[in-house]
Amino acid sequence: MHEWALAEAVVSFVSDRADRPRRIRVLLGELQNVDEEIFLSALKEMMDDVEIDLTREECVLRCNACKKDMKLKDLGEEERELVHFLPEAVHAYVSCPLCGSRDFTIEKGRGVVIESVEGS
Amino acid sequence: MAERNDPRESIIDRRLDGIKKLAVVSAKGGVGKSTVSAILALLLAEKAKVGVLDLDAYNPSIPTILGMRELRVGEDRGITPQSFRGMQVLSFAHFSGDRAMPLRGRELSDAVKELLAVTTWDADLLIIDTPPGTGEVTLDLLRFFRDARFLVVTTPSALAKMALDRELELLGRSRVIGVLENMSERDCDLCVRYSKEIEMACGDTDRLMSLADGMRNMAEEIWRRL
Ligand SMILES: Nc1ncnc2c1ncn2[C@@H]1O[C@H](COP(=O)(O)OP(=O)(O)O)[C@@H](O)[C@H]1O
Ligand SMILES: [Mg+2]
Ligand SMILES: [Zn+2]
Numbered sequence: 001m002h003e004w005a006l007a008e009a010v011v012s013f014v015s016d017r018a019d020r021p022r023r024i025r026v027l028l029g030e031l032q033n034v035d036e037e038i039f040l041s042a043l044k045e046m047m048d049d050v051e052i053d054l055t056r057e058e059c060v061l062r063c064n065a066c067k068k069d070m071k072l073k074d075l076g077e078e079e080r081e082l083v084h085f086l087p088e089a090v091h092a093y094v095s096c097p098l099c100g101s102r103d104f105t106i107e108k109g110r111g112v113v114i115e116s117v118e119g120s
Numbered sequence: 121m122a123e124r125n126d127p128r129e130s131i132i133d134r135r136l137d138g139i140k141k142l143a144v145v146s147a148k149g150g151v152g153k154s155t156v157s158a159i160l161a162l163l164l165a166e167k168a169k170v171g172v173l174d175l176d177a178y179n180p181s182i183p184t185i186l187g188m189r190e191l192r193v194g195e196d197r198g199i200t201p202q203s204f205r206g207m208q209v210l211s212f213a214h215f216s217g218d219r220a221m222p223l224r225g226r227e228l229s230d231a232v233k234e235l236l237a238v239t240t241w242d243a244d245l246l247i248i249d250t251p252p253g254t255g256e257v258t259l260d261l262l263r264f265f266r267d268a269r270f271l272v273v274t275t276p277s278a279l280a281k282m283a284l285d286r287e288l289e290l291l292g293r294s295r296v297i298g299v300l301e302n303m304s305e306r307d308c309d310l311c312v313r314y315s316k317e318i319e320m321a322c323g324d325t326d327r328l329m330s331l332a333d334g335m336r337n338m339a340e341e342i343w344r345r346l
Contacts, residue, residue, distance in 0.1 A: 001196060001197060002195045002196075002197070002198050002199050004197035005197060005198035005237070008131060009127040009128050009131040009237050012131040012134065013127035013131075082214075082215045082216075085193065085195075085199055085215060086212075087230075087234065088177075088215075088227050088230060088231035091216075091221045091222055091223045092216035092217070092221040102222050103222060103224075106227060111234070112127055112128075113127075114126075
């Protein structure tokens with residue numbers, strides 16, 4: 001349900017940029033694992049006449065030691081929830097499957113990103 | 121090309137609107153920032169609704185000092201901090217537990233932003249414990265909150281004095297509500313004496329509270345300056 005807070009941030013961002021927004025495009029990073037339904041209904045409740053495009057973005061973690069990319073592996077249920085609240089918490093629970101390093105960067109698919117706001 | 125934009129920054133100041141913010145800082149580690157933050161929070165919680173935000177990602181200490189055994193956060197149209205002894209407490213330890221959370225600069229800033237953007241506080245005063253130094257956390261607090269006040273903690277050592285000068289040079293006098301001399305050998309409004317008892321009280325809320333009793337004047341003074 002903290003999706004509501006994320007949706008509020010989007011609404012605040014959009015209203016800073018357009019008085020009459022028509023359409024927004026939002027990327028949802030795999031890492032944060034936002035519940036699309038709750039997020040969308042929160043957005044709809046706050047901006048009912050705006051068209052909302054949601055796209056999922058796959059998470060890519062890049063190891064700073066061996067420079068290889070890694071996909072997000074299965075996290076335990078509890079860890080998944082902590083990462084849902086705070087994506088950077090992934091640094092507490094994941095290491096590079098190739099070299100074992102804990103030093104990696106979230107390259108893509110972290111959280112909520114606004115791709116575009118259309119309107120005036 | 122699509123512009124990629126971060127919606128969080130636009131809501132951070134609104135989330136903490138109307139809440140006084142006191143960041144406890146120092147360029148040097150180990151001077152007692154976390155201990156002072158915890159004691160101040162316990163004392164001020166008697167007169168106001170106090171939130172404590174522990175932004176030390178590499179070594180979050182607030183839950184340990186306060187003696188919080190089980191860490192859990194709630195969720196209700198945002199992340200709700202944990203209630204403890206009449207305060208609201210949120211720490212990086214709520215997410216990383218006992219594990220290390222190694223992350224580099226930009227991602228540290230990202231983590232700080234996330235907590236500021238999605239946490240819903242019910243507080244009059246937010247006490248913010250910070251990691252040592254003038255890095256991401258201090259810079260983000262300066263950037264997001266024009267109304268944040270800073271309490272700079274130092275000790276009588278020459279090295280701490282040097283760190284203090286650096287910290288003050290960055291923050292500027294108008295942001296700093298006071299310099300607290302911890303582990304002190306003298307008495308003043310913002311002095312806390314060196315005492316083995318303080319160290320021993322770590323993790324024992326009742327003991328901490330009874331020691332804090334002797335620091336009421338200090339807490340009053342800080343409250344007055346906020
Ligand atoms: N006034 C004091 N007298 C004695 N020991 C203290 C005092 N204040 C803090 N300490 C101890 O000093 C150590 C460092 O304190 P801490 O609060 O972790 O500092 P920081 O957050 O600045 O790194 C801890 O072991 C703490 O118990
Ligand atoms: Mg500390
Ligand atoms: Zn690697």
